[in-house]
Amino acid sequence: MRAPLSTTIAIGAGTLTLLGFFIPVEALTSVRSLLIEWAVLLAGVAGLVAIAHLLSVHWRKMTASRNRNVTSAFLLIAFGITFAAGMVLKPGHPTMQKVVTHIQVPIEASLMGVLAISLTVAAIRLFQRRGGWMSVLFAVSAFVFLIIGSGFLSSSANIPVLKDLLAAVNALPVAGARGILIGIALGSLTTGLRVLLGTDRPYSG
Amino acid sequence: MSEIICPYCGSSNDIDALTCLSCKKPLYDDVEVPDNSPQQDGMDWLNTFRGFDTETNASSSTAEPGGESTDAEPEIPEWLARIRALKGDEVPPLEEEEPLPPEEIPSLLDQDADLPDWIKEIKASDAPQSSEENNEDFPDWLKDLSDEENPTPEPEVAVGSGMVLPDIPDDLSVDEGAELNFDSQSEGTGPLEPVSLPTDTGELPDEFFHDVITGQTQSAEEVGQPDLNWLIERADSNFPQDEPTAQPLDELDGQSLPTLEQPEPAPSAAETEPGESTELPEWMFESGEPAGNETVEPTEIDFAPVEDNLAGTSSQDLITAPQEAELPDWLLEDEAAPPAQSPEYLPEAPSDIETGQMPGWLHAMRPVEAAAPNLVASKEESRIEASGPLAGYQGVLPGQGVVTHYSKPPVYSARMQVTDKQRIYATLFETLIADETRVGAPAAAKTKSSQLVMRLVVGLVMLVALVAILILQPGFAAFPTLVPPESVAFYDSVQTLTSAATPPRVLVGLDYDPSLSGELRTISTSVVEDWMAGNSGLAFISISPTGPALVSELVNAAAAQNPGYLTAERVINLGYLPGGASALAALAINPTRAAPTTMDGLPAWESLLLQGMTAVADFDAILLLTDNAENSRAWVEQVKPAAGDTPLLVISSAQVAPALQPYIQSGQISGMVSGFTGGAAYEQLTQSVNGPVRRYWDAYQGGMLLIAALMLIGAAAFGIKKFVRRPK
Numbered sequence: 055m056r057a058p059l060s061t062t063i064a065i066g067a068g069t070l071t072l073l074g075f076f077i078p079v080e081a082l083t084s085v086r087s088l089l090i091e092w093a094v095l096l097a098g099v100a101g102l103v104a105i106a107h108l109l110s111v112h113w114r115k116m117t118a119s120r121n122r123n124v125t126s127a128f129l130l131i132a133f134g135i136t137f138a139a140g141m142v143l144k145p146g147h148p149t150m151q152k153v154v155t156h157i158q159v160p161i162e163a164s165l166m167g168v169l170a171i172s173l174t175v176a177a178i179r180l181f182q183r184r185g186g187w188m189s190v191l192f193a194v195s196a197f198v199f200l201i202i203g204s205g206f207l208s209s210s211a212n213i214p215v216l217k218d219l220l221a222a223v224n225a226l227p228v229a230g231a232r233g234i235l236i237g238i239a240l241g242s243l244t245t246g247l248r249v250l251l252g253t254d255r256p257y258s259g
Numbered sequence: 260m261s262e263i264i265c266p267y268c269g270s271s272n273d274i275d276a277l278t279c280l281s282c283k284k285p286l287y288d289d290v291e292v293p294d295n296s297p298q299q300d301g302m303d304w305l306n307t308f309r310g311f312d313t314e315t316n317a318s319s320s321t322a323e324p325g326g327e328s329t330d331a332e333p334e335i336p337e338w339l340a341r342i343r344a345l346k347g348d349e350v351p352p353l354e355e356e357e358p359l360p361p362e363e364i365p366s367l368l369d370q371d372a373d374l375p376d377w378i379k380e381i382k383a384s385d386a387p388q389s390s391e392e393n394n395e396d397f398p399d400w401l402k403d404l405s406d407e408e409n410p411t412p413e414p415e416v417a418v419g420s421g422m423v424l425p426d427i428p429d430d431l432s433v434d435e436g437a438e439l440n441f442d443s444q445s446e447g448t449g450p451l452e453p454v455s456l457p458t459d460t461g462e463l464p465d466e467f468f469h470d471v472i473t474g475q476t477q478s479a480e481e482v483g484q485p486d487l488n489w490l491i492e493r494a495d496s497n498f499p500q501d502e503p504t505a506q507p508l509d510e511l512d513g514q515s516l517p518t519l520e521q522p523e524p525a526p527s528a529a530e531t532e533p534g535e536s537t538e539l540p541e542w543m544f545e546s547g548e549p550a551g552n553e554t555v556e557p558t559e560i561d562f563a564p565v566e567d568n569l570a571g572t573s574s575q576d577l578i579t580a581p582q583e584a585e586l587p588d589w590l591l592e593d594e595a596a597p598p599a600q601s602p603e604y605l606p607e608a609p610s611d612i613e614t615g616q617m618p619g620w621l622h623a624m625r626p627v628e629a630a631a632p633n634l635v636a637s638k639e640e641s642r643i644e645a646s647g648p649l650a651g652y653q654g655v656l657p658g659q660g661v662v663t664h665y666s667k668p669p670v671y672s673a674r675m676q677v678t679d680k681q682r683i684y685a686t687l688f689e690t691l692i693a694d695e696t697r698v699g700a701p702a703a704a705k706t707k708s709s710q711l712v713m714r715l716v717v718g719l720v721m722l723v724a725l726v727a728i729l730i731l732q733p734g735f736a737a738f739p740t741l742v743p744p745e746s747v748a749f750y751d752s753v754q755t756l757t758s759a760a761t762p763p764r765v766l767v768g769l770d771y772d773p774s775l776s777g778e779l780r781t782i783s784t785s786v787v788e789d790w791m792a793g794n795s796g797l798a799f800i801s802i803s804p805t806g807p808a809l810v811s812e813l814v815n816a817a818a819a820q821n822p823g824y825l826t827a828e829r830v831i832n833l834g835y836l837p838g839g840a841s842a843l844a845a846l847a848i849n850p851t852r853a854a855p856t857t858m859d860g861l862p863a864w865e866s867l868l869l870q871g872m873t874a875v876a877d878f879d880a881i882l883l884l885t886d887n888a889e890n891s892r893a894w895v896e897q898v899k900p901a902a903g904d905t906p907l908l909v910i911s912s913a914q915v916a917p918a919l920q921p922y923i924q925s926g927q928i929s930g931m932v933s934g935f936t937g938g939a940a941y942e943q944l945t946q947s948v949n950g951p952v953r954r955y956w957d958a959y960q961g962g963m964l965l966i967a968a969l970m971l972i973g974a975a976a977f978g979i980k981k982f983v984r985r986p987k
Contacts, residue, residue, distance in 0.1 A: 151811045153808070166777070174721065
């Protein structure tokens with residue numbers, strides 16, 4: 055067996071956690087809580103490692119002898135300033151929160167606006183690039199849900215069939231979403247069993 | 260019959276020939292060819308014993324240094340002289356072969372008493388010619404013996420075995436030989452070693468080998484073969500030891516006859532061990548070319564021809580008609596009788612030896628060559644080696660053609676043999692692949708520019724339209740009158756909790772990114788305002804790193820509409836909870852350990868708002884603000900079971916709403932407000948006139964309809980354009 059110690063630890067931890075979820079015993083619940091807290095701590099450390107890796111990558115790109123990326127310097131400089139401000143002002147300071155609300159939120163919102171325009175242009179040129187029934191179906195469905203999502207038809211409650219029609223149309227994405235959720239649940243269950251049975255050992259490297 | 264190839268002209272000659280019959284050149288460089296020697300006469304030695312042609316043989320023999328023993332030279336045949344000449348260069352046997360001790364000589368010379376007359380004549384002629392030193396070595400009785408005239412019967416040579424030795428006297432008849440006392444000879448000289456069989460066994464009858472197998476000829480002593488040592492002694496006495504030509508029998512004994520002087524004769528191809536011969540089957544003697552047929556390399560001594568000459572079969576062919584007339588009857592009889600008639604002499608063998616029979620299984624094992632001797636003479640055996648150190652030899656294993664003939668290794672073509680049909684298929688397949696991998700022609704600059712223009716036009720149209728609507732606030736978009744049921748449930752839950760006697764404490768999970776904060780913050784603001792209106796306690800926690808910063812923005816926006824709400828006391832920001840679903844699981848199990856402090860580092864669960872709370876179920880409601888379907892599912896799966904009857908209310912973006920609809924139908928989510936449509940419906944339910952959703956509702960609906968219109972226009976335009984171009 056490959057990595058027997060890691061496999062034993064993983065199966066044991068998973069089994070205890072699962073038993074602690076189904077069996078309301080104080081000992082199992084405590085062990086389950088302890089293991090999950092360890093997982094949260096490891097996730098936090100993983101976040102720090104990810105930050106360090108991001109900085110190292112941009113440092114290499116900035117100091118590379120060939121194809122040097124100057125924009126990486128902006129990232130490093132911005133990180134240094136934000137980190138220093140956070141260490142001095144603490145994260146709950148209103149100035150530190152404005153870093154997000156006054157810089158990050160407008161930038162990301164602008165990107166969403168550009169995305170909306172790009173998607174609109176792509177939808178306009180849909181029949182220019184590709185024809186066929188799938189394009190027609192996509193265009194019709196996009197058009198219908200744009201109208202419904204806009205709430206334009208919701209204000210016309212006096213139309214007799216409209217209410218039933220909207221309910222039927224809104225049931226389509228719900229049906230699809232439920233199928234996706236069932237698939238996700240089965241996949242999660244299978245993955246959990248494989249890890250518990252030792253068939254899948256992603257921790258063994 | 261053995262042959263020798265002339266090194267000059269390549270013609271085949273008899274083995275006894277010294278010169279080539281064709282070119283008259285000497286066949287051996289180191290052998291002097293006599294000018295007046297009789298052609299192909301190998302019987303001169305025999306005539307010498309008879310006393311014939313002494314003068315001729317004396318002149319034909321090789322010159323002896325010192326001129327001594329001139330009568331002994333005619334006794335040397337040509338073939339023997341040649342061998343002596345060859346051996347004199349290579350083999351130094353004389354010094355190695357010690358002469359018989361003088362003690363043995365009397366016993367040998369005792370036989371001279373029974374010598375025939377012709378031998379006595381030889382002795383008489385040899386005695387004055389021999390050196391005195393030799394005579395002095397002889398005892399007196401031997402010296403006297405030379406003067407005796409009593410004929411002594413010469414011991415017959417292996418009559419019973421069918422082997423004919425060369426030194427058989429002419430006048431010795433078979434009957435006389437039968438009267439010889441072999442026992443006395445063998446006693447005097449010890450047991451005689453088995454005489455080697457003639458190598459020319461191809462002419463011997465099967466009965467001979469049959470007798471050999473049965474053991475009747477296992478040794479000369481058993482068959483009554485006379486001892487030939489007297490001849491050896493005679494030769495030793497007549498010729499000096501340092502002259503190889505004067506000791507023919509010594510050489511013969513040393514090479515072909517494993518007898519007295521060499522107890523352990525060196526095996527050679529020409530020799531045949533008697534012991535082995537008695538054990539070998541008959542077919543082994545019948546198969547193959549006779550060894551005597553092999554050609555002789557000039558530089559080496561091959562005793563096979565010698566033995567051929569020793570055998571009567573070889574000399575028989577060389578006897579000319581005049582000589583034959585002079586031969587005695589017994590010799591003629593012997594010569595006339597082939598060796599196959601040797602069984603006639605079997606009665607002379609000891610009668611106590613039983614005739615052996617070859618077993619049947621051994622007969623059955625005989626090779627094909629034994630049954631069909633004619634097949635033995637294959638081409639390879641009759642082939643004469645033309646080059647190399649074995650040039651001139653016959654029957655040599657063919658090695659030249661294998662070793663020296665080199666040829667280039669065959670070159671195999673790696674080219675695939677393709678038929679016409681396969682080539683056609685390959686061409687078609689190649690065409691298909693080329694069509695699939697062919698990249699479309701790059702768009703022309705005109706097309707790129709048109710796309711850029713179209714993007715700019717669409718972007719500008721949308722931007723101008725939305726900005727215009729936001730600024731003008733035309734109010735053309737009516738709020739929805741059809742409200743989704745989940746929004747109604749959400750509204751009912753909020754109203755129920757906020758209308759309670761005690762202000763509710765709500766756990767708010769803020770889980771959206773800044774990119775979608777424009778949608779969610781707008782929708783959530785009106786809901787948070789309602790919670791604040793009810794003086795609810797709000798504990799914010801986020802599993803997104805940017806969540807804590809967005810909390811303050813949301814709280815500040817909602818608090819602006821509720822100036823009397825004490826944000827510092829009623830709102831706690833528990834910060835960021837890393838770990839995703841695991842963090843939510845830890846929060847559901849024990850929130851006090853998962854998020855013990857606030858963003859400012861103060862103990863959260865000791866605050867006035869959260870005092871006494873140890874579990875998620877202690878909250879009056881859980882409000883989730885999310886734009887992520889996976890995180891929403893984690894909240895439903897991890898936190899809701901720990902919350903118990905605490906309602907889970909969700910405010911989501913429009914894109915997540917379909918994924919959360921199943922949880923609403925299952926009751927895991929008590930109510931949901933999704934997207935601007937849900938926010939408008941909530942504000943419609945709350946009868947909010949100046950709600951945040953209301954301010955953006957016209958722009959939102961106008962923008963959606965504009966996008967739908969652009970799609971319709973684009974589809975119509977490009978569809979018609981494509982339809983029009985298709986006939987071309």
